[in-house]
Amino acid sequence: MIGISDIEAAAQRIAGHVVRTPTVPSPGLTELLGAPVTVKLELLQRTGSFKARGATAKLLSLTEAERAAGVVAVSGGNHGIALAVMAAALDVKATVVMPRTAPARSIALVEEAGASVRLTDGMGSAFELVTRLRDEGLTLVHPFDDPVVIAAQGTVGLEFAEDADELTDVLVSIGGGGLIAGVAAALRARRPHVRVWGVETEGSETLSEALAAGGPLPVAVSSIVTTLSAPSASRLTYDHVAALVEDVLVVPDREAVRGSLELAEHAKVWAEPAAGCLLPAARKVVERLGDGARLGLVVCGGNVTHREITEWSDRFGLR
Structure with missing residues (x-):
């Protein structure tokens, strides 16, 4: 707890x-x-x-090796925006996985902040993809877990x-x-x-x-x-x-x-x-x-x- x-x-x-x-x-x-x-x-x-609070805290907790490898997150909007913006501010490369149903403005804001965006058909498949990317070496910035x-x-x-x-x-x-x-x-x-x-x-x-x-x-x-x-x-x-x-x-x-x-x-x-x-x-x-x-x-x-x-x-x- x-x-x-x-x-x-x-x-x-x-x-x-x-x-x-x-x-x-x-x-x-x-x-x-x-x-x-x-x-x-x-x-x-x-x-x-x-969401900026949690994203910032996680980014500041990374080791140098984790910072170099980059981070990944799954988001329906706000978590992805927060991670993209705060990662850019802290000079960490970010990938954000989002469902295609996410608001178009949210997707655009993530891209404008400099993060790499990966789109999937739904939140279930988004979580599956982000798990694979984590296993490939990116640090997961989970929205709540x-x-x-x-x-x-x-x-x-x-x-x-x-x-x-x-x-x-x-x-x-x-x-x-x-x-x-x-x-x-x-x-x-x-x-x-x-x-x-x-x-x-x-x-x-x-x-x-x-x-x-x-x-x-x-x-x-x-x-x-x-x-x-x-x-x-x-x-x-x-x-x-x-x-x-x-x-x-x-x-x-x-x-x-x-x-x-x-x-x-x-x-x-x-x-x-x-x-x-x-x-x-x-x-x-x-x-x-x-x-x-x-x-x-x-x-x-x-x-x-x-x-x-x-x-x-x-x-x-x-x-």
């Missing part, structure tokens, strides 16, 4: 390479949800998402605990579970009475299905939210969620897109559906808890285009 000392060490390691993102109360979301809301604006992080990466993602929770006023419940989006594992570990140490809730979209139910089954297992990925579309959780992230997370809530893609529109209108931030899914889940939490809930939302990323939001809004009748 990742401990607070691991997270504090990660914070020292990545300081100066990443942004300490704002933690602010949101009057607009407070009015919308009927409970006090504080947001951690990780979409203002370098590369547009929290790595204690170095999880500890660095936990610095989000460390900052949230230090900068937020009193909270009762914090909501965190889940792909493979690296972010929520780290955030939950940090909050358990610094704010032990705060409940942590995970949020997934339908068709990307890695941790909710794992919890029901008693351990990680392959899941069928069909959600439009590719940045949350891991083909399975890992034992490492499963163990943290099982031990530290109150519950994992699942919301439809349509409501995740609606949440992005609501974040733009009420919180004045342009966030991807991977963050938009927090709002319908927050409504469920408020319904369960009633009066007294004080919510914290980790707004995890903003790498989405106007065209994508418009197309999804039309598709789901939200215009």
